[in-house]
């Protein structure tokens with residue numbers, strides 16, 4: 001397959017009943033600065049959608065609108081057909097700045113979401129077991145009583161991931177969750193995320209600056225323009241799941257990478273010109 005045929009444009013939002021999230025003509029400005037301009041796209045049940053685009057273009061703002069922390073100035077963000085009114089336990093958010101609670105130890109951070117009233121139906125022993133599982137998967141067991149301020153950046157990021165996964169939200173919203181990790185850990189985290197998504201049908205939105213990461217993890221990659229955010233291209237990734245690392249060396253993967261990098265670099269150059 002060549003680069004062209006690997007790329008399928010999606011120009012229209014879908015109408016099927018599996019639509020989980022719909023950005024409908026969403027615009028957002030802060031004062032005079034327009035950050036998001038008339039963005040429309042859908043996320044269907046089970047989709048893994050990545051947003052790639054230059055720094056400062058408005059990606060976090062878009063995620064915050066879906067998470068319920070920010071409201072659009074016009075248009076709507078619909079979750080299962082209803083406008084997002086605020087945050088909810090159905091959406092597990094992993095913030096760009098780690099999102100761990102500095103006043104809780106590693107273990108208590110991971111348990112946090114599990115101990116909320118909404119999860120109290122899970123027996124205590126099972127909540128403990130889930131906490132142990134993610135603490136161990138993230139190689140944090142030896143640091144269970146440590147405070148976040150005493151962890152490295154990569155450890156804090158792993159803690160934030162453990163916390164988000166342990167709460168088992170249906171919808172994972174992740175803002176550059178792997179940015180502070182070394183290459184090997186990052187690659188381990190990709191495999192772990194694949195496993196979690198295989199085991200439990202989840203829907204995910206990921207923001208990343210890594211084109212490889214976006215392709216490897218996603219069912220769809222959306223390229224965002226320089227500010228204000230618009231959709232430059234939305235590409236269905238033509239690889240099924242499960243995936244393994246050998247995919248990274250395949251001709252189709254390399255073609256997609258070349259195509260996407262080109263698109264993204266153009267937007268980076270435009271964003272640079274804005275400064």
Ligand SMILES: Nc1ncnc2c1ncn2[C@@H]1O[C@H](COP(=O)(O)OP(=O)(O)OP(=O)(O)O)[C@@H](O)[C@H]1O
Pocket residue numbers: 030035053054055056057058059060061062096227
């Ligand atoms: N609360 C706010 N008040 C004012 N301006 C804001 C606010 N939040 C974001 N902005 C501005 O909106 C623009 C987009 O910010 P946003 O954080 O969404 O970018 P981003 O694409 O996530 O960038 P990065 O890749 O660096 O994380 C920036 O110019 C930023 O300064």
Ligand SMILES: [Mg+2]
Pocket residue numbers: 059060061096175
């Ligand atoms: Mg951001």
